[in-house]
Amino acid sequence: MxxxxxxxxxxxxxxxxxxxxxxxxxxxxxxxxxxxxxxxxxxxxxxxxxxxxxxxxxxxxxxxxxxxxxxxxxxxxxxxxxxxxxxxxxxxxxxxxxxxxxxxxxxxxxxxxxxxxxxxxxxxxxxxxxxxxxxxxxxxxxxxxxxxxxxxxxxxxxxxxxxxxxxxxxxxxxxxxxxxxxxxxxVNTALTVMLIGFPLLLAVVAWVTWLVTRRALRPVEGIRREMAAITASEDLARRVPVPGTHDEVARLASTTNETLAALEDSVERQRRFVADASHELRSPIASLRTQLEVAAAHPELLDLDGAVEDTVRLQRLAADLLLLARLDAGERPADARVDLASLAREEAEGRRGVSVRGDVAVNVAGSRGQLGRVLANLLDNAQRHARSAVEVSVRREGEAAVVAVADDGEGVPAADRERIFERFVRLDAARSRDDGGAGLGLAIARDVAVRHGGTLTVHDAPAGGALFELRLPGV
Missing domain, CATH: 3.30.450 (Beta-Lactamase)
Incomplete structure (x- = not known):
């Protein structure tokens, strides 16, 4: 019952x-x-x-x-x-x-x-x-x-x-x-008619409603069976049937298929991420192991600088992977007041060929650590591609705070301006492991910008190189 x-x-x-x-x-x-x-x-x-x-x-x-x-x-x-x-x-x-x-x-x-x-x-x-x-x-x-x-x-x-x-x-x-x-x-006649007719009418209503709901819910049962089959087979490429009724059930089926597509894409990206992370970790670990094995057999041949460099690369890669995991988990940024002009000067300090323009305070709300990581990644990327100079400008445009990082390198081809923000993507030999790049810096910068309600895009710089523009809501 x-x-x-x-x-x-x-x-x-x-x-x-x-x-x-x-x-x-x-x-x-x-x-x-x-x-x-x-x-x-x-x-x-x-x-x-x-x-x-x-x-x-x-x-x-x-x-x-x-x-x-x-x-x-x-x-x-x-x-x-x-x-x-x-x-x-x-x-x-x-x-x-x-x-x-x-x-x-x-x-x-x-x-x-x-x-x-x-x-x-x-x-x-x-x-x-x-x-x-x-x-x-x-x-x-x-x-x-x-x-x-x-x-x-x-x-x-x-x-x-x-x-x-x-x-x-x-x-x-x-x-x-x-x-x-x-x-x-x-009155008695009318009451008798009602006592006899009302139950019959209610029986007809119940029967008709039962038939109509069975017909209306038949596509839902088909969706349920297909979802059960997808769960059992773990085949996210399958889709539920969409009825041609153009009603709520059809919209439910369409939304379910969209969810399955997003889930399939997410799982695929997760698989690629794990594979790429394993590949990136394998190189410095293998190099470090080789150096330690050589040092164990021949202490006089120990390359201490190379071992330290590999260890630093491992530390940076682990930190990047941890930050990406927190971003994927939906971690909300802090709601602190951050001066982007001051933060840009701090990140540029000690870097050769980097200049900063914009002395006026440009404030935004967010995590100072994560925004500093964005600027550091943009500066690392610009220095890796620049011939001689990198210029950082901080300004306010209406309600938005804008940070622009420009270099005088070769720039980014128009066809690759979205692809470079994907994880573990390198466009050329300049982004090699020997230079310390794992293809995560720009992906982290884009994710942090989005989490702060902003955008990160790339254009042509006036000097002919690449111009990365970070836009965040100002306060």
Missing amino acids: SRLFGSVRARATLAATLVVAVALVAAGTAVLLSLRSNLLGEAGTRAERSARDVATALAVGTRYTELSLDDDDRPVQVVDEEGTLVAASEDLERITGTGVGAVKPQPAATGDDARDRDSDDDDDDDDFDESLEAGEIGEPSTVGDGTATVDGDTADYRFVAVPVETRGGDHLTVYAGAPLSAEHGA
């Missing part, structure tokens, strides 16, 4: 089903409430109509005993201002919800009945009726819901009260009810 719901497909199906279920419940509840409200409103209208009919009859002079209240579907009560039931529907056996529980009329000996008896004694009813004006009907009000038993049948009703003033000045209230059986039937 945990494995089933651990899949994206199952979670998507469950989520879609739950969302639709919540929406259906909310919509169904709204529909039921709206339907019930409308039906209750219609029942109230029918009850008001019934109450008005009775109130109208009373207002024009109809006596209690002459009211037509024999409709089984319309329980009616007529109550005087003292709360006494003076008229009611025929066969009304019980009633609740009107506030008057009586079902048998008890006419008071006042008002119309009193005048009725007087008119019987004097035999002049017509003259009496013509002397009175018609009564008034008040505003109806909804009493609420209740029950009534008429001729043995009990049902729910909505009751409405209508006040009326008769021609004789009596204040009465007419209570009339309309049955709620239609409302209950319609």
